[in-house]
Amino acid sequence: MNPSDNNDLEQDIDVRVIRGDKVPCPICGQILIYQQAEDGKHPAIICPNEDYSVLLEVKQNDILEKLGLRKKR
Numbered sequence: 001m002n003p004s005d006n007n008d009l010e011q012d013i014d015v016r017v018i019r020g021d022k023v024p025c026p027i028c029g030q031i032l033i034y035q036q037a038e039d040g041k042h043p044a045i046i047c048p049n050e051d052y053s054v055l056l057e058v059k060q061n062d063i064l065e066k067l068g069l070r071k072k073r
Contacts, residue, residue: 014054017045027051 013032016023023032025047032052035044043056 014045014056025049025052 013023013026017032017034024030025032028047028049028051030048030051033046033048035041035046037043044053045056046053
């Protein structure tokens with residue numbers, strides 16, 4: 001498998017999980033969970049069995065606004 005193919009697979013999984021699709025873990029088959037910043041943790045796609053996880057990139061401004069630490073203008 002080409003390394004870029006693996007990256008494409010992870011991006012596809014991320015988009016589907018964030019969209020709300022029930023996506024099985026590529027390792028164990030458990031349904032992946034979208035962990036949001038509102039949960040108090042770094043945004044990520046995780047497997048409940050901890051077999052698979054991908055941290056998601058977010059802009060710092062978005063996090064501050066979501067936490068109510070910056071006033072919107």
